Amino acid sequence: MKLYMEKLNADVARDILSWRYEQPYDFYNNEQTPEAISEMLADSYFSVFDDNKELVGFFCTGSSAQVPNESYTYSQGFIDIGLGMRPEFTGQGNGTLFFTAVLSQIDTMVGKSSKRLTVAKFNDRAIQLYEKLGFSREAEFVKGSTVFIVMVKVEA
Numbered sequence: 001m002k003l004y005m006e007k008l009n010a011d012v013a014r015d016i017l018s019w020r021y022e023q024p025y026d027f028y029n030n031e032q033t034p035e036a037i038s039e040m041l042a043d044s045y046f047s048v049f050d051d052n053k054e055l056v057g058f059f060c061t062g063s064s065a066q067v068p069n070e071s072y073t074y075s076q077g078f079i080d081i082g083l084g085m086r087p088e089f090t091g092q093g094n095g096t097l098f099f100t101a102v103l104s105q106i107d108t109m110v111g112k113s114s115k116r117l118t119v120a121k122f123n124d125r126a127i128q129l130y131e132k133l134g135f136s137r138e139a140e141f142v143k144g145s146t147v148f149i150v151m152v153k154v155e156a
Contacts, residue, residue, distance in 0.1 A: 003101040005046045008058060012047045013040035016058055021087045024122055027146070028084065039064065046105070048098065056094075057085035059102045061110075067118045067148055072141040078116035078152060079106060095129040103133065114154045121147040 008016075017032040017040070030036055039045075045060045065082030066074050074080065085098055106115065117135065119126050127149065135151040142148070 001050050001097065003056060003098065004049045005059075005101070005105045006049070007043075008040055008045040008047045010037060010041060012055060012058070013037045013045075015055060016040065016047075016084065019084075019087050021090070025087075025090070027120060027122075048101065055086060056089055057083060057098055059083040059105075061106060065117065067143060069141050069143045069148070072139055072148075072150060074116070078114045079110060081106065081115055081117045083117075091125060095125070096132070099129060099133060112155050114152065116150060116152045118148050118150050121149050127151070 014032055014037060017030045017036055019029070020026070021028050040058075040060075042060075042064060044062045044064045045058060047055060048057045048059065050056050060082045061079055063080070065080035081102070083099065083102055085094065089098075103115070107113075115135075116138070117130065119130065121127075121140065130151050133153070135153045137149055138152045139150040140147055141150070
C-alpha cells in the first residue's frame with residue numbers, strides 16, 4: 001500500500017475529530033468544536049490517504065505538535081511531529097508503514113533534519129514504534145494526570 005499526503009481540509013478535520021479510540025487510547029479522543037477545526041486547518045496539518053483515497057491518519061509539525069506544559073522547554077533545532085492514525089488501523093502492524101511515510105514526507109518538505117515528538121507514557125505501542133524507527137527518549141514531564149515522554153531522532 002502506498003500512502004499520499006495533502007493539506008488537511010475542513011471535512012477531513014471533522015472526520016478526524018469524530019474518531020473514537022478504545023481505552024486506554026480514548027485519551028486521544030477529541031471534541032468537534034470550531035476551535036479544534038480551526039487549529040487543524042492551520043498550515044502544519046496534513047491528511048494521509050491510502051491508494052483507495054481512504055483517510056488513514058494525519059500528522060502535524062511545529063508548535064501544533066508540542067504539548068503545552070510548565071516543566072519542559074521545547075528547544076530549537078528540531079522539527080516537532082504529531083500524528084494520529086484512524087482507530088480501526090491501529091494495533092494491526094500498520095504503524096511502521098504509516099510513520100515511515102510521514103517521516104519521508106517531512107524530509108521532502110523541510111529536508112533531512114532532527115525530529116522530536118511527544119507521546120503519552122502509557123502508549124507503549126507508539127513508543128516501541130518510535131524507538132524502532134530511531135527515536136530515543138530525551139525527557140519526561142507531567143501535564144495534569146498524564147506523564148509524557150519527549151523522544152528525539154538526531155540527524156547528523
